[in-house]
Amino acid sequence: MSLRERKKQATREALRAAALRLALERGAGNVRVEEIAEAAGVSPRTYNNYFPSREHAIVAAITADRAAHVAAAVAARPAGTGLGDAVVDAVAGLYADPGDHPPGALLMIATSSALRACYVDTAAAIEAPLADAIVERCRGVDRLTAEVLSAGVGAAARVALRQWLHTTGAAPSMPGFVVPSGSLPDLVRAALTPLRPALDAIDGPVTR
Amino acid sequence: MSLRERKKQATREALRAAALRLALERGAGNVRVEEIAEAAGVSPRTYNNYFPSREHAIVAAITADRAAHVAAAVAARPAGTGLGDAVVDAVAGLYADPGDHPPGALLMIATSSALRACYVDTAAAIEAPLADAIVERCRGVDRLTAEVLSAGVGAAARVALRQWLHTTGAAPSMPGFVVPSGSLPDLVRAALTPLRPALDAIDGPVTR
DNA sequence: GCAAAATTATGCGCGCACGCAACTTTGCGT
């Protein structure tokens, strides 16, 4: 990897880290782009060369590179597995890994509506690679079908995310008291279930 | 209806009309919010009390109230019809009606990337009423399933819209030369087809 | 009718996103 790309990734990571740290320190709404940029040792203008909005850097510190994982996870399933099982396991697995998130991060995201919207939208990032993974796995399907199914999966994930964040963060009256109300992976699985007939109709229309 | 609501609707309509007219006259990118507001006889600040962004007023002049139509269209299908037929017909019917759009309007939307994104996002507006219509029609389904299915339908519509706008507007080299590349309703139907197994699995799991 | 209450319109200010035009750094061939 060239020096250029290493520097870019270093800057991106520095911005992510600075954004998350500052947001945790003083609350999501009290962080200016200028401050994030300064903490990362970079110009305010440069910040928007890396992230399209103020919230994206904070959320990116948590979601990092989900997109790449999905495609790999779908491709990693044994060839005998049905599309439904492969996709559901892959997507649910995305949200099963706790990662190294600072404990208050998800709570903060659930609290701020702007961050919620941004976090929910990250589910859209899995659609394109998922479509590629589907056409790669099931050669018979056309492009439109693959895109519709992956968009449907993304939409279901968004519904699950939204519901989870809503029930999790909806406790403004008593701060510090948060009930996860069920694990996220289970909620994602439940949200994906109504789509399984559509998924399963692809690769195994006669296998039953 | 009270005087207040009538005035509000009049203002909203005036803003829509002014936005569309100005955008058609001098191009989508050469219209400032201030000008739209002035043409509608209202303060610039008031504009953003009616529309959240500059593009929304323009797009709203075309899409108007799609959301209400979907719920009505789904509910209007005979009770014997399956959920799949009802939803597909209702959504496809939305885009079949040519309406009274000025001829260049859709071309303009297809040309500007910002307007494209905004127009595609309007498909999300049908999700909430569609979810309501689904729980209304099929009493057995839980809320999560209805929301996931309607979100999937909205996602499929977005894919269709995006593809249609892409193939329609992708002719920057030869302006004025536009091939619709197939009717939008047919494309919507095609995009909804992969989801039919999921839709049909709801109300008629034993009817086959 | 009229004054209080509720709702809406407006002005102001701030921060953000981004196009544009310099300027600086990096990669690469000679």
Add this chain to the structure above:
DNA sequence: ACGCAAAGTTGCGTGCGCGCATAATTTTGC
């Protein structure tokens, strides 16, 4: 080692979205 083209960074200016406080307008209660 040198220089040039490509890529990245920065400052500047503009328009936008919106929170907030205030004025104008409609509705309500009497």
